[in-house]
Amino acid sequence: MHTFNSSAHRGWEISGAPGVLNHSMLTHRSLSEQTIPILRDVDVLVVGGGTAGAVAGIAAARQGMKTLVVEQFGFLGGSQTGALVTPMMPNQVEGVPLNGGIDFEINTRLIERRESGVWKDGNRGWFNPETLKSLLEEMNQEAGAELLYYTFVEDVIVAETEVRGIVVVNKAGRSALLAKRVIDCTGDADVAFRSGVPCEIGDPETGKNQPFSVRFNLGNVDLARLAAFLRSLGRHDVMEQAEGTDVPLIHTAMVWEKGWTLEPLFRTAVKDGVLQPTDGNYFQAFTMAGRPGELALNCPRISLETDGTDPFHLTRAQMQARRIVQRYVAFFRRYVPGCEQAYLVMTAPMVGVRESRRIRGEYTVTVEDVLGARKFDDAILRNNYPLDVHSDSEKPMPGGGRLPAGEYHEVPYRSLVPRNVENLLVAGRCLSASFLAQSSIRIQSNCRAMGEAAAVASALSIRRGITPRAIDGRDVRAALKVQGGRL
Numbered sequence: 001m002h003t004f005n006s007s008a009h010r011g012w013e014i015s016g017a018p019g020v021l022n023h024s025m026l027t028h029r030s031l032s033e034q035t036i037p038i039l040r041d042v043d044v045l046v047v048g049g050g051t052a053g054a055v056a057g058i059a060a061a062r063q064g065m066k067t068l069v070v071e072q073f074g075f076l077g078g079s080q081t082g083a084l085v086t087p088m089m090p091n092q093v094e095g096v097p098l099n100g101g102i103d104f105e106i107n108t109r110l111i112e113r114r115e116s117g118v119w120k121d122g123n124r125g126w127f128n129p130e131t132l133k134s135l136l137e138e139m140n141q142e143a144g145a146e147l148l149y150y151t152f153v154e155d156v157i158v159a160e161t162e163v164r165g166i167v168v169v170n171k172a173g174r175s176a177l178l179a180k181r182v183i184d185c186t187g188d189a190d191v192a193f194r195s196g197v198p199c200e201i202g203d204p205e206t207g208k209n210q211p212f213s214v215r216f217n218l219g220n221v222d223l224a225r226l227a228a229f230l231r232s233l234g235r236h237d238v239m240e241q242a243e244g245t246d247v248p249l250i251h252t253a254m255v256w257e258k259g260w261t262l263e264p265l266f267r268t269a270v271k272d273g274v275l276q277p278t279d280g281n282y283f284q285a286f287t288m289a290g291r292p293g294e295l296a297l298n299c300p301r302i303s304l305e306t307d308g309t310d311p312f313h314l315t316r317a318q319m320q321a322r323r324i325v326q327r328y329v330a331f332f333r334r335y336v337p338g339c340e341q342a343y344l345v346m347t348a349p350m351v352g353v354r355e356s357r358r359i360r361g362e363y364t365v366t367v368e369d370v371l372g373a374r375k376f377d378d379a380i381l382r383n384n385y386p387l388d389v390h391s392d393s394e395k396p397m398p399g400g401g402r403l404p405a406g407e408y409h410e411v412p413y414r415s416l417v418p419r420n421v422e423n424l425l426v427a428g429r430c431l432s433a434s435f436l437a438q439s440s441i442r443i444q445s446n447c448r449a450m451g452e453a454a455a456v457a458s459a460l461s462i463r464r465g466i467t468p469r470a471i472d473g474r475d476v477r478a479a480l481k482v483q484g485g486r487l
C-alpha cells in the first residue's frame, strides 16, 4: 500500500493553564512520524461536492480526467440540497439565461422529469432538491467521476508552494488523497486557507458576516387554498402556474414594515405570543417543483453569531433555529388557511451560510465591476443578479444595487486562481471578490459555472503541463464556449 508520512505525531500532551481550555494547548510528546495510507492519486480532486463541486466533478471527468469528489455529507448539491436552498435566483437578460453549459443541462434534465419548472420571468431554476441529489450523482457517474462521501478535509499537503493533495478524516481514520490539481469547492475556502492563500471574511466596514438562515420544509399544505388566501390579500404575493410542473407556484414573504400583505397576520401572532417580534425580521416561502403539498421556507434568520467557519456558531444556529421553526409551524397551523394540518418535514442539515472566507486571487471582482457591467477577455461567467446583502440593519446598497437594465458583468478566470500557491483553483461563493461583489455573484447558477470553469482549466493545465496560473484565461473561455457556455 502507498503511504504518506504526515508531520502529525502521536503522544499528545496538554500544556498551559490547567482547566482553562482557551489558555491550554495540546502538543505532541513523541517526535516519531505518523504514516497514513494514500487512498487515491488522481488528476483532479474536487473538495466539496456542493453547488460548484458537483458540477466540477462532472466537467473534469468529461474532460477525460481521473476525478474524485470528496464530500463531508452523504449527498451532492451542498447548499442547494443540504441547506434546502430553493429555488435558484434568476440570472438572465430579457428571459434568456446568462449561464449555459452544465448549469443549463441540469435544469433541462430536471424539467424533463417534471422536477423543475420555469419560474417567473423565464427562470428555469425552480427545482426539487431530492431529485437534484440523484441527478447530480447520475451525471457524475455517467461522466466517470468517483465520489467519496462522509469524508472531511483535515489538512493540506503542500510542498514548497505546490498543493499536492489533502489529508482527510472519515470512518476509516486519517488518510491522504493526492492529485495533480485540486479544486476547492468547500464554500469556506477550507483548502485554500489551510494552504496559505490569503483570505478575507465578512463586511470590511462592520466586520460582520451576512446572517445565516436555517431553512425548513413544511408538509401537508393545501396549496390551492393557500394560493387562494394569498391572492385574496392582494399585491406582493406571486402566484402563477409554472411551466413544466403540476405544482402551483407560490412565493410569499414578510419583513416588518415593507408592505407585505401577511404583516397583519404576523402582528396578531406576535400579540398572541405564538411568534416573537424577531420572527418577522425575515420570512419567505416558496413552493417546490415536483413536491405537491409542500412549502420551502427561507428562514429562520440567525443574525448574531454568523461566522460559517466557527463550529460553535454553526451548532448554536441549528439549535436556535429548531426552536424558532417550532413557532413558525404553530403560526402556520393556527393562522394560515390551507396549513391547518401542516407538519414539519425537516430542518436543513446544513446551516445556510451566505458568505464566509473569500480568497485573494489573481483578480478580485469589485462592486464597481458589478454595477459598471465590466467585461473581461478571460470571462468565465456572466451575471446580472443585483447586490444582495441580508442584514437586520438594511444598509442601502450603492447605486441601488442593480446593474443597468439589460446589462450584465463578467467574472474573469483570474478570480478563481488563488495567490501564493500552485495547482489549486477555487470555485463557488469563496471566489476572489469584495464583500459586496460576492453578494451578487454567489447565486447558484454562477457557482455551477465557476465549478465548470475550474474543471476545464484544470484539464487544460494538465494537458499543457503548466500551472493553472500560467493558463491564458481566454483559452478557458474558448473551451467553455465549445461546450455550451454563454460567453
Ligand SMILES: Cc1cc2nc3c(=O)[nH]c(=O)nc-3n(C[C@H](O)[C@H](O)[C@H](O)COP(=O)(O)OP(=O)(O)OC[C@H]3O[C@@H](n4cnc5c(N)ncnc54)[C@H](O)[C@@H]3O)c2cc1C
Binding pocket: 047, 048, 049, 050, 051, 052, 053, 070, 071, 072, 073, 076, 077, 078, 079, 080, 083, 085, 086, 087, 088, 089, 151, 152, 153, 154, 185, 186, 187, 188, 190, 212, 213, 214, 298, 351, 352, 353, 354, 427, 428, 429, 430, 442, 443, 444, 445, 447
Ligand atoms: C440561506 C440562503 C439562501 C440563499 N438563497 C438563494 C436563492 O434563493 N437562489 C440562489 O440561486 N442562491 C441562493 N443562495 C446562494 C447559494 O445557494 C450559495 O451561494 C451557493 O449554493 C454556494 O455554492 P458553493 O458551491 O460555493 O457552496 P455549497 O453549495 O455550500 O457547497 C460546499 C460543499 O462543500 C462541502 N464541504 C465544506 N467543507 C468541507 C470540508 N472541510 N470537507 C468536506 N466537504 C466540505 C459541503 O458539505 C458542501 O457540500 C442562498 C444562500 C443561502 C445560505
